[in-house]
Amino acid sequence: MLRYLLNRILLMIPTLIGVAVLVFFLLRLAPGDPVQMMMEGANVPQEVIQAERARLGLDQPLHIQFVKWFGALLRGDFGVSLWTGRPVLHEIGIRLELSLQVAIMATILAVIIAVPLGTLSAIFKDTWIDHVVRIISIAGLAVPSFWLGMIIILLLLTYFSWIPPLTFTPFFQDPLKNLSQLIWPALAVGYRYSAVAMRMMRSSVLEVLQEDYVRTARAKGVYERLVVARHAMRNALLPVVTVVGLEFAFLIGGLVVTEQVFNLNGIGKLFVQAVSRGDYTLIQGLVLLVAVFFVGVNLAIDMLYAALDPRIRYR
Amino acid sequence: MSVAAPAIPYKIPKRRHPVLLFIVQQPLGAAGLAFIVLMAVCAIFAPWVAPYDPLAVDYGAMLAAPSAEHWLGTDSFGRDVLSRIIYGARTALAVGFLASLLGSTIGAVIGVVSAYFGGKTDLIVQRIMDVLLSFPIIILAITVVAVLGKNLVIGIDVNLVIAIGLPMVPKVARVVRSSALAIRELPYIDAARTAGFSHRRIIFRHMVPNVVAPYLIMVTAFVAQAILAEASLSFLGLGVTEPTASWGLMLSGAAADFYQQAPWMIVFPGIAISLAVFAFNLFGDSLRDWLDPKIKL
Numbered sequence: 055m056l057r058y059l060l061n062r063i064l065l066m067i068p069t070l071i072g073v074a075v076l077v078f079f080l081l082r083l084a085p086g087d088p089v090q091m092m093m094e095g096a097n098v099p100q101e102v103i104q105a106e107r108a109r110l111g112l113d114q115p116l117h118i119q120f121v122k123w124f125g126a127l128l129r130g131d132f133g134v135s136l137w138t139g140r141p142v143l144h145e146i147g148i149r150l151e152l153s154l155q156v157a158i159m160a161t162i163l164a165v166i167i168a169v170p171l172g173t174l175s176a177i178f179k180d181t182w183i184d185h186v187v188r189i190i191s192i193a194g195l196a197v198p199s200f201w202l203g204m205i206i207i208l209l210l211l212t213y214f215s216w217i218p219p220l221t222f223t224p225f226f227q228d229p230l231k232n233l234s235q236l237i238w239p240a241l242a243v244g245y246r247y248s249a250v251a252m253r254m255m256r257s258s259v260l261e262v263l264q265e266d267y268v269r270t271a272r273a274k275g276v277y278e279r280l281v282v283a284r285h286a287m288r289n290a291l292l293p294v295v296t297v298v299g300l301e302f303a304f305l306i307g308g309l310v311v312t313e314q315v316f317n318l319n320g321i322g323k324l325f326v327q328a329v330s331r332g333d334y335t336l337i338q339g340l341v342l343l344v345a346v347f348f349v350g351v352n353l354a355i356d357m358l359y360a361a362l363d364p365r366i367r368y369r
Numbered sequence: 370m371s372v373a374a375p376a377i378p379y380k381i382p383k384r385r386h387p388v389l390l391f392i393v394q395q396p397l398g399a400a401g402l403a404f405i406v407l408m409a410v411c412a413i414f415a416p417w418v419a420p421y422d423p424l425a426v427d428y429g430a431m432l433a434a435p436s437a438e439h440w441l442g443t444d445s446f447g448r449d450v451l452s453r454i455i456y457g458a459r460t461a462l463a464v465g466f467l468a469s470l471l472g473s474t475i476g477a478v479i480g481v482v483s484a485y486f487g488g489k490t491d492l493i494v495q496r497i498m499d500v501l502l503s504f505p506i507i508i509l510a511i512t513v514v515a516v517l518g519k520n521l522v523i524g525i526d527v528n529l530v531i532a533i534g535l536p537m538v539p540k541v542a543r544v545v546r547s548s549a550l551a552i553r554e555l556p557y558i559d560a561a562r563t564a565g566f567s568h569r570r571i572i573f574r575h576m577v578p579n580v581v582a583p584y585l586i587m588v589t590a591f592v593a594q595a596i597l598a599e600a601s602l603s604f605l606g607l608g609v610t611e612p613t614a615s616w617g618l619m620l621s622g623a624a625a626d627f628y629q630q631a632p633w634m635i636v637f638p639g640i641a642i643s644l645a646v647f648a649f650n651l652f653g654d655s656l657r658d659w660l661d662p663k664i665k666l
Contacts, residue, residue: 072500080516196647198597200604201620201639208628208635306505311601325508326605329515341512345503 194249398655
């Protein structure tokens with residue numbers, strides 16, 4: 055198990071180096087120059103622009119720029135944002151809490167919605183309950199999360215005169231206010247997420263209900279409710295765990311757009327800003343962070359899988 | 370005394386047209402397909418279907434509520450929302466189809482080639498695909514859009530199509546590769562090799578035709594995702610830009626300022642996106658069940 059884990063972690067390294075190389079050179083292919091973009095409009099003499107480029111190291115050949123950036127990266131230094139001049143890690147750090155909280159809340163919401171509804175849908179297969187749940191889940195795959203966010207705001211605005219607040223209240227400062235603020239974006243991105251998990255839960259419960267041990271449990275007279283809760287649901291949860299983990303990647307994608315709708319100053323908004331400003335170092339840092347996160351989540355799922363199901367052994 | 374054997378009534382099963390068969394066996398998928406066709410017809414014949422010019426500004430009818438004249442109301446420039454949605458279908462379908470075709474085709478070729486040659490080639494290709502897979506679709510698409518900028522060819526932003534198509538490549542490549550790996554071991558491939566055919570001939574004449582099923586399934590499934598991606602990018606101001614009609618674009622900018630005054634500006638384009646994605650999902654799922662239920666996306 056430990057050897058397998060180490061092996062997997064070692065395999066992550068070339069992938070992440072690949073991500074670093076790809077994003078670095080991809081950005082350098084872009085026409086236009088970040089310094090020029092920064093100074094646009096203002097009447098800045100050419101010498102100043104040259105000096106600024108030299109200061110940021112953008113006047114050097116590409117491979118030297120890359121070696122410098124990558125070398126610093128290995129020492130845990132992500133460089134400074136070209137736009138604000140502050141360290142990339144600082145820029146990301148102050149916004150990470152918000153995005154992470156929305157992501158976690160969305161995951162919790164998705165699981166809370168998906169597990170019971172998916173199970174119900176499987177137990178009452180081909181009845182109206184099943185049909186309603188399936189319509190909910192099919193719709194969830196089609197509705198764009200940012201639009202759902204807008205509809206939520208529209209409804210809240212119409213019926214409760216609620217508008218997305220301009221400032222973010224940290225959880226530990228005022229938990230209630232914080233939750234009432236973030237529950238809506240979490241719901242907007244979590245709906246799609248729950249739809250995917252719901253489909254999985256349904257088919258997984260249906261499959262488990264065919265198993266011999268379920269028939270045995272029924273034969274020896276276990277209450278149907280206990281059969282479902284103890285025998286079927288617990289075993290059916292395994293594939294759902296995988297889906298929930300994999301959808302985390304979509305969640306980050308959904309956040310990029312939904313944060314704009316709810317005016318949340320999180321990682322997604324930072325990314326869009328960085329892209330429109332041509333802030334190379336910040337984009338590189340963010341993309342690497344997302345990739346590390348994604349690869350890490352994938353590994354964590356595989357590990358969790360082995361922990362949940364003793365039949366699975368990794369070598 | 371001999372009894373004549375009773376003639377067993379036997380009807381030769383009629384070979385029905387595959388499209389007809391699909392409609393009978395997968396009514397839901399057929400409904401999705403019908404909606405897609407309807408949407409495509411509206412999009413192609415938009416100038417005749419749409420009641421107004423999507424770009425016609427009418428300051429006399431700004432933010433007009435849905436009425437007999439403007440079925441779905443007007444936006445902050447007095448442009449007819451219904452007409453813009455119909456023209457928006459052009460953008461969505463064109464970008465969606467092209468991006469999905471591009472991404473799936475490149476992915477399928479990479480998958481087959483990778484599986485056919487195996488060994489080192491396969492290993493290197495798979496590592497590159499791993500790198501691309503470690504980005505969420507929208508993150509990769511935004512980065513590519515930022516890098517490539519705009520490049521309009523007959524009204525379609527080619528770079529937007531590339532940006533949306535690229536993240537699909539590794540996913541398609543992975544699925545197609547696993548199908549191709551199974552095919553590679555079949556005797557007729559060995560036979561072809563013994564006959565001395567070139568790699569190219571074996572790949573394109575013997576292997577590619579056999580991965581058409583997963584390929585078609587992926588193309589339809591990814592059109593839905595491409596439509597969503599186009600809407601998201603345009604919403605962020607990184608995709609289609611004004612004055613071109615696009616569903617995502619209709620939701621961005623001014624729409625958010627008129628939440629209460631003109632909710633129709635937000636509600637209808639979103640419904641259009643959802644219905645389009647829904648139709649493609651429905652069709653794609655049925656197509657998968659019909660062609661090859663084992664394929665996991």
